Amino acid sequence: MLCCICKEKEATVHLTQIAGDKMQKVDLCEECAKTKGVNDPTGFSLADLLLGLGASQEIEQAGGGAEIKCARCGFTQADFKKAGRLGCPECYKTFAEALEGLLKTMHKGTRHVGKVPESMRQSLDLSDRLKLLQKKLSKAVEEEDFEAAALLRDEIKQAAARLTNTAAT
Amino acid sequence: MDIHDFLIPPAESARRKGPHDRIVMSSRVRLARNLKEAAFPGWAKKPERIRLLEMIRPAIESLPEMKEAFSATMDNLSTLDKQILVERHLISREHAAKSAGSGLVLNREETLCFMINEEDHLRMQALRPGLQLRQAWTAIDQADSALERKLEYAFNPEVGYLTACPTNIGTGIRVSAMLHLPGLVLAEQINPIIQSVNKLGLAVRGLYGEGTEALGNVFQVSNQMTLGESEGAIVERLEKVLAQIIEHEENARGTLLEKKPKMVYNHIGRAYGILANAHSISSKETMNLLSLMRLGVDVNLFPGVDRALVDEMFILTQPAHLQKQHSEKLSAG
Numbered sequence: 239m240l241c242c243i244c245k246e247k248e249a250t251v252h253l254t255q256i257a258g259d260k261m262q263k264v265d266l267c268e269e270c271a272k273t274k275g276v277n278d279p280t281g282f283s284l285a286d287l288l289l290g291l292g293a294s295q296e297i298e299q300a301g302g303g304a305e306i307k308c309a310r311c312g313f314t315q316a317d318f319k320k321a322g323r324l325g326c327p328e329c330y331k332t333f334a335e336a337l338e339g340l341l342k343t344m345h346k347g348t349r350h351v352g353k354v355p356e357s358m359r360q361s362l363d364l365s366d367r368l369k370l371l372q373k374k375l376s377k378a379v380e381e382e383d384f385e386a387a388a389l390l391r392d393e394i395k396q397a398a399a400r401l402t403n404t405a406a407t
Numbered sequence: 408m409d410i411h412d413f414l415i416p417p418a419e420s421a422r423r424k425g426p427h428d429r430i431v432m433s434s435r436v437r438l439a440r441n442l443k444e445a446a447f448p449g450w451a452k453k454p455e456r457i458r459l460l461e462m463i464r465p466a467i468e469s470l471p472e473m474k475e476a477f478s479a480t481m482d483n484l485s486t487l488d489k490q491i492l493v494e495r496h497l498i499s500r501e502h503a504a505k506s507a508g509s510g511l512v513l514n515r516e517e518t519l520c521f522m523i524n525e526e527d528h529l530r531m532q533a534l535r536p537g538l539q540l541r542q543a544w545t546a547i548d549q550a551d552s553a554l555e556r557k558l559e560y561a562f563n564p565e566v567g568y569l570t571a572c573p574t575n576i577g578t579g580i581r582v583s584a585m586l587h588l589p590g591l592v593l594a595e596q597i598n599p600i601i602q603s604v605n606k607l608g609l610a611v612r613g614l615y616g617e618g619t620e621a622l623g624n625v626f627q628v629s630n631q632m633t634l635g636e637s638e639g640a641i642v643e644r645l646e647k648v649l650a651q652i653i654e655h656e657e658n659a660r661g662t663l664l665e666k667k668p669k670m671v672y673n674h675i676g677r678a679y680g681i682l683a684n685a686h687s688i689s690s691k692e693t694m695n696l697l698s699l700m701r702l703g704v705d706v707n708l709f710p711g712v713d714r715a716l717v718d719e720m721f722i723l724t725q726p727a728h729l730q731k732q733h734s735e736k737l738s739a740g
Contacts, residue, residue: 311446323526325450327441327561327569330576337573341566344574346608347635350567352578353548355555358562 241267308332364401371397410488411731413477414495415517421718425537429705429714430653432585432625433496436543436642437532438551439570439579441561447571448509448524456508456524463529466557467512467521470550475515482507490727496534496585498522519550526571527579529554538649540582540642548638566634577634582645585614586652589624589702590659593671600655601626608632609648614694623694623721628652664706675703693724 241249247267307314309332313325318333330337341348354362371394378387425431441447445459460480468478481489481502489503497513502525510523522530531554533547561569567577575581591597601611610631613621628649630641663671678699681688688696701717703709722728 311450313446313450317450321449323449323571324447324573326446327443327563330563330566330569340573341576341634344632345577345634346632349565349635350563350577351635352567352580352637352639353551354564355560355562356552357555358564362564 239265241265241270243267243270306332306336361401364397368394368397368401410477410479410484410492413513414491417719417722417728418715420495420517421722422713422715423536425535425539427653428537430587430656431538431649432536432587432718434535434537434539434543435496435532435581435583435585436540436547437530437581437583438547439527439568439575439581440529440531440551440554440558441569441571442528443559443561445528447526448528449526449571451524453508459528460508460510460523463523463558464510464512466554467523469557470553472519472546472550473512473514476512477515478512479510480507481505481509481511484511487727487731491731494722494725494727499525499530501525502530519546527575529558538584538646538653540584540646540649544582544638544642574631575633578636578638578641580633580638580641581629582638582642583627583629584645584649586626586628586649586656587624587698587701588626588652588656589698590656590663592624593674594659594663596655596659597626600652604628604648604652607644607648609645622691623698625694625698660702660706671702671706672708675699675706675708679703690724690726690729694721697721697724 239249241247242265244267247269249265250268251266251271252264305314305316308325308329310328311326313329313332315333315336318324318329324330324333338348371390375387375390375394378384378390425434442459442463445451445455448456448459451459464478464480467473468476484492486503489498492498492511493500493503495517497517497520498511499522502509502511502522505524508524512521512523514520518534520532520534531547531550533543533550535543535546563569568579570576570579588597588600591600604611608631610627610629612627612629614623614625614627628645630645633641636644678696682693682696682700697717697720700709700720701714704712704714704717723732
């Protein structure tokens with residue numbers, strides 16, 4: 239099997255990437271693997287490599303051929319393909335679909351676990367509380383416990399107001 | 408202030424002690440953070456980078472732990488100064504290449520260092536001698552929590568802290584330790600160890616990180632994945648793997664001394680011979696020979712010699728440090 243970059247030497251390094259439901263294989267010779275940084279298995283180089291060869295096609299397909307552009311910073315898919323970096327925090331929303339598969343292959347999970355900024359933590363706690371109260375309310379209504387339901391409704395009103403306040407600050 | 412007047416003399420910094428410092432030279436925890444309303448440094452135009460720098464730098468300077476810190480913009484540091492900071496592992500090679508619009512704030516003890524507008528708006532790291540990942544994490548976590556009250560970070564509840572490169576998203580954390588592993592290299596066991604560490608999702612790199620050679624048998628082990636695992640879990644996982652590497656290194660040294668003492672003494676003796684008598688030597692060869700000297704001290708071949716002396720030489724014999732000493736001597740003479 240020949241190296242898919244130089245198409246000259248025998249491929250000795252084989253990589254498989256699964257993005258979404260598609261499997262992509264990359265076969266490289268020792269030298270190309272080295273220049274692409276595969277032997278130094280950092281997330282960086284691997285991402286760049288995959289971006290250059292496989293993921294870029296996925297990204298283009300996800301956009302239906304039309305160039306997606308970040309409304310806030312003007313960053314495009316082509317820029318992403320070239321740099322392997324994004325333009326601004328908003329880009330994560332703009333390119334969410336294309337990034338999903340990439341994040342899945344790069345990381346342990348697709349949801350953040352760990353530290354949350356304090357300001358964010360308050361509103362996350364509040365929204366969790368709100369959900370819990372709403373659940374309790376439907377249960378109370380179901381059980382025709384209207385006294386409890388009235389109390390819960392007031393509590394929900396308060397929690398919702400606080401949530402909008404935190405979000406606003 | 409001149410960076411040279413600020414930096415701790417190598418003789419002093421090499422003397423800092425930490426748990427397992429026979430094998431673990433240092434521990435480091437780095438966090439990547441970005442501001443909500445701005446383009447990442449690689450995409451932002453120069454005026455915007457300057458605006459951000461002017462916003463972030465005072466916020467860092469005002470932290471209580473950054474009292475009497477060294478603070479500079481990268482265009483105010485000479486190439487040699489930046490290189491010296493790289494050789495001290497205080498900034499990355501990438502950051503050394505930056506100029507106007509990027510900056511650096513370093514605390515008095517050289518245990519906390521903030522790079523502004525490197526790949527992300529903020530790259531902050533805590534450093535400790537020996538194996539002290541937990542302590543380093545606690546220190547940087549505290550600084551980060553204090554900064555979070557002054558700066559509005561780009562954070563998304565689903566995917567965490569947003570970073571320029573998707574490889575750092577989530578916790579934005581890189582936990583790493585610098586290991587001296589001459590035993591595993593001499594026993595030719597280093598490659599299988601690197602491979603098995605890689606399989607655990609951890610990266611093994613050379614002395615200066617990303618894509619660098621393992622000069623002087625020094626290797627950096629760090630986490631690669633930042634999303635889907637908490638900071639504490641990452642620190643714990645690394646601690647477990649490092650404990651095993653330490654054990655393997657100790658075993659390799661023990662077995663070598665028991666089964667092939669002549670081979671080990673020969674390597675160390677020759678290293679000493681060359682270092683003592685050579686008239687000209689490259690930095691690279693020096694590093695590799697100093698590594699053997701460090702091993703020599705560890706196995707009591709040089710009674711009365713402190714390991715700190717070898718570690719000081721490790722710092723002083725690097726290219727920029729040599730250049731600096733040389734030019735100073737010339738101007739003094």
